[in-house]
Amino acid sequence: MTQLALVIDLNVCVGCHACVTSCKEWNTSGEAGFMSDDNPYDRDPTGTFFNRVQTFEVGEFPDTQTVHFPKSCLHCEDPPCVPVCPTGASYKRPEDGIVLVDYDKCIGCKYCAWACPYGVRELDEHQKVMKKCTLCVDRIYDEKLPESERKPSCVLACPTNARLYGDIHDEESIVSKAIREAAGYQLMPEWGTQPANHYLPRRKTEAKLPGDVAARTDNPLNIDGPAPVSGRAR
Amino acid sequence: MNPAFSVVFLTTLLGAGQGLFLALFVIEGAVAAGLLTAPASGFYSCGSATAVILLGAGLLASFFHLGHPERAWRAAAMWRTSWLSREVIVLPLFMALVAGYGWMHWQGQLGTLTLGLIAAAVCVLLFVCTAMIYACIKFLQEWATPLTLVNFTLLGCASGVMLATALAAVRGEPNVAVLGQWAMLLTVAGMATRIVSLRRNAALKPKSTLQSAIGIQHPKVVQKAQGFMGGSFNTREFFHGRGPGTLRMVKWLFIAAAFVLPVVLVKSGLGAGSSALLVLAFAVQFCGLVAERWFFFAQANHPQNLYYQTVS
Numbered sequence: 001m002t003q004l005a006l007v008i009d010l011n012v013c014v015g016c017h018a019c020v021t022s023c024k025e026w027n028t029s030g031e032a033g034f035m036s037d038d039n040p041y042d043r044d045p046t047g048t049f050f051n052r053v054q055t056f057e058v059g060e061f062p063d064t065q066t067v068h069f070p071k072s073c074l075h076c077e078d079p080p081c082v083p084v085c086p087t088g089a090s091y092k093r094p095e096d097g098i099v100l101v102d103y104d105k106c107i108g109c110k111y112c113a114w115a116c117p118y119g120v121r122e123l124d125e126h127q128k129v130m131k132k133c134t135l136c137v138d139r140i141y142d143e144k145l146p147e148s149e150r151k152p153s154c155v156l157a158c159p160t161n162a163r164l165y166g167d168i169h170d171e172e173s174i175v176s177k178a179i180r181e182a183a184g185y186q187l188m189p190e191w192g193t194q195p196a197n198h199y200l201p202r203r204k205t206e207a208k209l210p211g212d213v214a215a216r217t218d219n220p221l222n223i224d225g226p227a228p229v230s231g232r233a234r
Numbered sequence: 235m236n237p238a239f240s241v242v243f244l245t246t247l248l249g250a251g252q253g254l255f256l257a258l259f260v261i262e263g264a265v266a267a268g269l270l271t272a273p274a275s276g277f278y279s280c281g282s283a284t285a286v287i288l289l290g291a292g293l294l295a296s297f298f299h300l301g302h303p304e305r306a307w308r309a310a311a312m313w314r315t316s317w318l319s320r321e322v323i324v325l326p327l328f329m330a331l332v333a334g335y336g337w338m339h340w341q342g343q344l345g346t347l348t349l350g351l352i353a354a355a356v357c358v359l360l361f362v363c364t365a366m367i368y369a370c371i372k373f374l375q376e377w378a379t380p381l382t383l384v385n386f387t388l389l390g391c392a393s394g395v396m397l398a399t400a401l402a403a404v405r406g407e408p409n410v411a412v413l414g415q416w417a418m419l420l421t422v423a424g425m426a427t428r429i430v431s432l433r434r435n436a437a438l439k440p441k442s443t444l445q446s447a448i449g450i451q452h453p454k455v456v457q458k459a460q461g462f463m464g465g466s467f468n469t470r471e472f473f474h475g476r477g478p479g480t481l482r483m484v485k486w487l488f489i490a491a492a493f494v495l496p497v498v499l500v501k502s503g504l505g506a507g508s509s510a511l512l513v514l515a516f517a518v519q520f521c522g523l524v525a526e527r528w529f530f531f532a533q534a535n536h537p538q539n540l541y542y543q544t545v546s
């Protein structure tokens with residue numbers, strides 16, 4: 001069985017919000033209707049987003065790390081938002097595990113948002129239905145797009161490749177390997193929701209080049225100096 | 235949570251309507267068993283009509299909670315999994331049964347006790363459905379307890395029997411004293427279980443922390459930015475926006491208005507034979523229960539709030 005998901009590498013996310021804007025751009029332009037904003041250039045702006053990038057400070061000054069933390073629907077394998085929905089508008093697709101909302105069936109009762117511990121469902125104040133990340137379901141299967149672009153738009157937009165996309169039930173997929181090899185974890189495991197999206201933790205990054213390699217002492221042509229020379233090359 | 239008045243009125247009005255019907259049914263049963271003096275048959279039909287009005291008002295209030303009220307009929311679809319869907323089915327069924335019960339009394343037909351028994355069973359089911367909507371969300375730890383079910387049932391019964399007392403007194407029916415004693419008993423019982431739940435909730439330790447929310451196990455994690463400058467659905471829906479002082483005040487207000495004052499008013503109303511005091515007792519208790527339900531929602535601390543703490 002397929003379970004599509006995102007794996008987000010907190011070690012490389014720089015908090016640029018490119019995933020947020022590209023998500024909004026793609027999903028506000030689709031046939032499902034726009035994602036409404038109010039007062040976007042005024043006081044108290046508010047709007048509907050599927051994806052947010054938050055920033056946390058870990059540790060005590062001066063020993064702190066800034067962690068940028070993108071968060072969208074985690075497409076739980078046991079989603080608490082789905083069984084509570086009275087109309088069946090919220091559902092989990094058996095074929096690929098994506099959790100979706102049928103906007104034509106949603107009555108806007110907000111019960112699913114109450115039943116989501118992650119705060120990733122947002123009621124659209126104009127369309128009056130619950131909205132959330134669709135994993136760009138209208139793009140990942142679109143055969144009119146070249147195969148390399150059949151990915152969620154946040155994944156395509158990420159300049160540091162912090163967002164991986166694939167099937168976490170396929171042992172050989174890029175996401176399964178990342179989870180396995182870089183200790184991928186789930187959010188709020190205490191509630192047993194089994195989020196499909198995983199996060200890769202921060203890692204200590206060290207320079208692995210020994211000094212003589214960095215200085216290129218074995219350079220056979222011996223035409224460059226021990227360190228890059230500033231200014232225009234001769 | 236940010237209490238929605240639509241849901242506050244839905245749950246309190248339903249409780250009063252259900253309690254009122256149960257009071258009518260128990261009286262009819264006790265009369266049939268020869269334990270109480272029979273009231274005029276108009277008492278049952280008038281009481282049933284009042285109950286249907288309360289239930290209808292609750293149903294009407296619930297529509298204000300919906301973004302698309304015109305699609306509300308769809309909510310009956312998922313009764314296999316959703317307590318909300320079950321409530322949506324059981325509530326109109328119960329209203330129909332109570333209306334039928336009142337109509338049969340009005341027409342002087344036989345078999346009211348049998349229909350009443352069926353309606354009483356559906357009434358219990360409705361209490362279960364309404365309370366389980368809240369109690370089944372396990373990470374809303376303040377709600378996820380059998381006490382939610384106990385409180386919804388006892389408080390609903392208390393206000394309904396209180397209304398039955400006032401109704402009997404205003405109509406000059408017998409059994410006012412018995413009903414008043416039941417109302418006091420249920421109110422005291424409801425106060426006891428509500429205080430147990432207040433104490434339980436005060437001692438709760440949240441299972442989710444900022445550490446488990448973002449998966450970084452450092453003891454010191456602080457949010458520096460929630461990702462947007464203004465508000466969003468997430469900042470509006472899940473926090474009441476008031477300080478702990480307001481919550482404390484509402485707590486003492488509802489303990490006084492929903493429990494202490496009504497008992498005093500019923501006691502003195504029965505003593506003085508004043509139906510005005512009994513009507514006042516119901517009115518005060520109902521307002522107290524509205525405050526109680528507001529507090530019930532406001533006190534629930536949603537774990538999603540961990541993600542939305544800092545604007546910048």
